[in-house]
Amino acid sequence: MKGNREFFEELYRSEYDNIKRYVRRMVTDGNGIEDIVQETFVKCYTYRKHLKDPEKFEPWLYQIMTRTSWRILKKNRREQPAEEIRDEYEPDQDSAPLESVLRTEEREQLWDAVQGLEIRQRTAVVLYYYNQMSTKEIAKAMGCLEGTVKSRLHTARKNLKDRVNAREK
Secondary structure, three states: OOOOHHHHHHHHHHHHHHHHHHHHHHOOOHHHHHHHHHHHHHHHHHOHHHOOOHHHHHHHHHHHHHHHHHHHHHHHOOOOOOOOOOOOOOOOOOOOHHHHHHHHHHHHHHHHHHHOOOHHHHHHHHHHHHOOOOHHHHHHHHOOOHHHHHHHHHHHHHHHHHHHHHHHO
16 A cells, blocks of 8 residues: 555566456456456556555455456447356366266356356356355445345346256257
């Protein structure tokens, strides 16, 4: 908060991969990912004095990142096809190859359905399920009420269920 560049560089190195992973899940335009990540850290450094409670740094950083992503998406007004994003989890070594293929296919179908959600629903889903944030933390990051987050998650789950069921038919 006092502008210590060495500390900020350490913070940048420690948070960079998490921020980039989140942005990659939110933004389907692969070319804009690096711009959003960089702008997020620039804003973090520029507005560091606005952070009143250092204990709440992570939700504050996610709020900057979320709003930066939304602003750039709105500015571009169109989303390009998502690059393939696969879970970082390795398949179980003991499981049968067919089961592994089926699980991978299910994850890919679900991810495709998530990419089709409206941006605010997608943000809530990514933060909740992929980043394991609480609804309270998500509300802070998205700048809305916790009830709104719960509503968006509920609607997103319904939409995902409908999309997956439609594909199966």
